[in-house]
Every structure is written in structure tokens, then in C-alpha cells.
Amino acid sequence: MRTSGESAAGWFPVARADEVGTTPLPVSAGGRAWVVVRLRHGGEVSAFPARCPHRLVPLATAAVVDGRLQCAAHGWRFDGEGRCAEIPSLGAGGTPPPRADLAGPWAVEERAGWVWLAPDRTAHRAPARPGGVPAVEPRREPPAPVGPVFGNLDPSLEHAWHPVALSTELRDGGWLQVRLLGRTWTLSRRADRLAAEPPAAGVRERLGLLWLAPAEPHDVPLEVPEAGDRSFVAGWLPPLRSPGPAGPLADTFLDATHGPFVHPSTLAALPETGPYELVREPGGFRSVQEQEVDNPVDPGVATGERPLRQRRRTTYVHRAPFQLRLRQEFLDSGATTTLLYLLQPEDADSTRIYVRLMLAAGPGQRLPAPATVVEQVALQQQVLEEDIRSQAALLLPGLPLDPRDEVHVPADARGVALRQALCDFLVAGRRGRLAA
Numbered sequence: 001m002r003t004s005g006e007s008a009a010g011w012f013p014v015a016r017a018d019e020v021g022t023t024p025l026p027v028s029a030g031g032r033a034w035v036v037v038r039l040r041h042g043g044e045v046s047a048f049p050a051r052c053p054h055r056l057v058p059l060a061t062a063a064v065v066d067g068r069l070q071c072a073a074h075g076w077r078f079d080g081e082g083r084c085a086e087i088p089s090l091g092a093g094g095t096p097p098p099r100a101d102l103a104g105p106w107a108v109e110e111r112a113g114w115v116w117l118a119p120d121r122t123a124h125r126a127p128a129r130p131g132g133v134p135a136v137e138p139r140r141e142p143p144a145p146v147g148p149v150f151g152n153l154d155p156s157l158e159h160a161w162h163p164v165a166l167s168t169e170l171r172d173g174g175w176l177q178v179r180l181l182g183r184t185w186t187l188s189r190r191a192d193r194l195a196a197e198p199p200a201a202g203v204r205e206r207l208g209l210l211w212l213a214p215a216e217p218h219d220v221p222l223e224v225p226e227a228g229d230r231s232f233v234a235g236w237l238p239p240l241r242s243p244g245p246a247g248p249l250a251d252t253f254l255d256a257t258h259g260p261f262v263h264p265s266t267l268a269a270l271p272e273t274g275p276y277e278l279v280r281e282p283g284g285f286r287s288v289q290e291q292e293v294d295n296p297v298d299p300g301v302a303t304g305e306r307p308l309r310q311r312r313r314t315t316y317v318h319r320a321p322f323q324l325r326l327r328q329e330f331l332d333s334g335a336t337t338t339l340l341y342l343l344q345p346e347d348a349d350s351t352r353i354y355v356r357l358m359l360a361a362g363p364g365q366r367l368p369a370p371a372t373v374v375e376q377v378a379l380q381q382q383v384l385e386e387d388i389r390s391q392a393a394l395l396l397p398g399l400p401l402d403p404r405d406e407v408h409v410p411a412d413a414r415g416v417a418l419r420q421a422l423c424d425f426l427v428a429g430r431r432g433r434l435a436a
């Protein structure tokens with residue numbers, strides 16, 4: 001990522017040498033955040049900028065693997081000079097682009113039991129021997145992106161329907177307080193009539209949720225064919241909160257390449273391979289990919305009716321701002337799993353997450369058993385908790401909208417489309433406000 005113009009010449013003490021091991025240590029030098037780490041036990045100290053250039057994940061959460069620094073989210077690996085040596089989503093033969101390299105400090109040195117860092121070129125080749133205990137700068141947070149970001153309080157969000165509660169959270173005759181876009185609303189239900197206070201442009205019930213539109217909405221509702229299909233059984237995850245904005249969270253739900261790193265035990269490490277087709281649609285986009293994968297849980301495999309290796313189609317649908325549908329179909333048996341992710345931007349640093357799981361066994365099969373739904377909901381909840389933990393470490397005010405603030409690789413096509421859709425949404429909101 002680009003850094004702000006701030007720079008400071010000279011050497012800065014950042015940590016005691018014995019504090020720096022093979023776990024990255026966040027430090028500050030010259031007013032900028034860095035991490036220092038030894039890529040081998042007892043080896044020399046390396047210094048890196050505070051964030052991975054890909055999705056700006058703080059490298060304080062990275063790990064040393066095989067003598068390289070490995071980012072916690074997508075496994076990008078950097079050598080001691082900051083050169084990006086490996087990007088797993090590019091496949092075995094893939095070469096990282098030059099932009100993936102980290103812009104490290106000019107130099108890092110160990111001297112008199114301390115680690116010193118020179119962010120920029122300086123006339124002195126080494127730090128001076130300190131007279132006493134050197135003064136270490138207070139640690140800085142990793143930098144915010146330079147360009148604009150899409151945060152939870154973006155004014156364009158006024159003009160959309162947002163989920164604010166499960167339908168079951170508001171009984172008839174009752175009321176409920178919810179947070180949305182940094183404000184509190186009181187919803188009430190009388191004889192099946194919904195009302196909001198302060199008044200809103202709209203309140204409605206859809207897909208088992210209550211929705212609120214603060215101002216005239218211009219978003220495109222997400223279509224969910226599974227909702228009216230009697231071959232599906234469904235269950236809600238208990239709504240959870242993420243201590244960060246909705247944009248990066250939606251980005252994570254659209255991303256298949258963080259699985260082996262963020263969900264090593266909960267999701268089978270089946271990297272999504274090959275390109276996928278992505279089509280822009282009104283209010284968002286759709287991506288479709290077909291792959292051949294093993295399907296050991298198919299009862300038809302045990303009876304010999306179908307082979308172990310089967311065709312699977314994965315479809316992602318996004319509608320701005322934060323509505324997502326992920327459908328996985330085994331084309332031979334018809335068994336389908338659909339997940340809806342619907343996000344409520346409550347406050348700048350709080351997003352409530354509604355996830356609905358919908359399962360079908362396929363034509364001619366019995367409906368999936370209630371125990372299967374309970375089991376799958378529990379698994380998805382574990383996966384979601386892992387995603388929330390990784391979001392909590394991200395420390396971003398929103399989803400970066402300037403392509404120069406991140407490095408995109410082919411596997412990020414959905415992420416790029418999400419950023420474009422949110423840019424379009426933001427521009428449409430501005431036009432709407434100007435016209436009003």
C-alpha cells in the first residue's frame with residue numbers, strides 16, 4: 001500500500017533484541033508502524049511494513065513458516081528482503097507480481113542489545129551506540145488506506161433496505177431497539193403492522209427478517225429462489241456481531257482462498273481452482289464456477305449409483321450493499337447447500353450478521369433430517385466465528401475502494417466486483433442526494 005508522505009531520517013530504537021523472536025512484533029519508527037521478526041531461531045532480525053499489500057491484513061498476525069513470513073489470511077509469503085515469494089491462489093507455477101513485494105525500511109540493525117530501524121536512507125550506516133536506555137516510540141496502529149474506503153456510516157447507505165432483526169425477535173404487540181448507521185431506531189409490531197421511530201422511508205418483513213430503509217431505497221433486492229422451494233429445509237445461525245465494518249466482512253464471505261489459512265480445521269482444504277465466470281448484474285454481480293470434487297457424503301456413492309468424483313457448481317450472488325447468496329450444487333445428485341449472508345451496518349465498528357442455511361437432498365430424496373440442519377448450522381457458526389476473529393484483527397475503517405491501496409490477483413475477481421458495486425452504489429447515492 002502507499003504510505004503517507006510522513007518520513008523521518010535517522011535510526012530509531014524499536015525493541016530490545018531479546019524481545020524479538022519468531023513471532024512478529026509490532027513496533028513504530030519515525031512515526032510509522034512496522035513489524036520486526038526473526039525468520040529463523042537466533043537468526044538476524046527482519047523488518048516489514050505493518051500490513052500485507054494484498055488485503056491490508058496486519059502482519060503482526062502473520063507467522064514464520066519455512067524461513068518466510070506468511071500472512072494470516074491468504075498465506076502470501078515474504079522473504080527477509082520483503083520480496084513476495086509465494087501466493088497460494090496463483091497455483092504451483094504462479095509468479096507473484098512485483099507490486100506484491102513489501103516496501104521495507106531502508107535498514108534494520110541489532111546493536112548494544114537493541115533493534116534499530118532506519119525507515120529511510122540515512123547518512124549514518126549504523127545506529128550510534130546509545131548512552132543509556134534508548135527511548136522507544138509508542139506503538140502506532142497499522143496505517144489506514146490512503147484512498148477512500150466504504151465504511152458503515154457511508155451516507156449512501158441511507159438509501160437501502162437493511163436487515164435489522166430476525167422476524168422472531170419482534171413479537172406482535174412488542175417493540176425492539178436496533179442500531180443502524182450509527183443511530184437507534186425503535187421498531188414495533190401491532191396487529192402485524194410494523195412501524196419505526198424515528199420514522200423511516202420503509203419497514204418490512206422479508207426472508208424471515210425485519211428490514212428498515214432510512215431514506216428512499218434504490219438497492220436491488222437479493223432474489224432467493226430456495227426460500228419458496230419446498231425441497232429445501234432451513235435454519236438460522238444465531239445472529240453474531242463483528243467488531244468492524246461490513247465491507248471487509250462481505251469481501252471475506254465472497255473469498256474462497258482464505259479457507260486453508262483462516263479455517264484450517266473447519267473447512268476441508270479444497271482450494272478453488274481455475275478461473276470463474278463473473279457477470280455484472282443490476283445492483284451487483286453473479287459468479288459461477290463448475291469443478292469436479294469428491295463427494296463422500298452422497299449416499300448414492302455407497303450404493304454405487306454415482307461415482308465419488310462429481311460435478312459441483314458454485315454460484316455467488318451479490319446485491320449492494322451487503323446481501324450475499326452462496327449456492328453449492330452437486331449436479332449429479334441435486335444435493336444443494338445455500339447460505340445467505342445479510343449484514344446490518346450498526347455503527348462504524350459494529351456489524352450484525354444474519355446467516356441462513358438452506359439444504360436440499362435432491363430430486364427423489366427425503367428432505368434433509370432436522371439433525372443434519374442442526375449439525376450444519378453448528379459448523380457454519382464455527383466458520384463464522386473464525387471469520388469474525390480474523391476481521392477483529394484487520395483494523396480497517398472500511399473496504400478500500402481505490403485499487404492502488406491493495407494488490408488484486410485473479411482469484412480476487414469477486415472482491416474486485418464487490419468494490420466496483422459499492423463504488424457504483426456510493427455514486428448513485430450521491431446523485432440521489434444532489435437531485436433531492
Ligand SMILES: [Fe+2]
Pocket residue numbers: 252253258259262263383387
Ligand atoms: Fe471465511
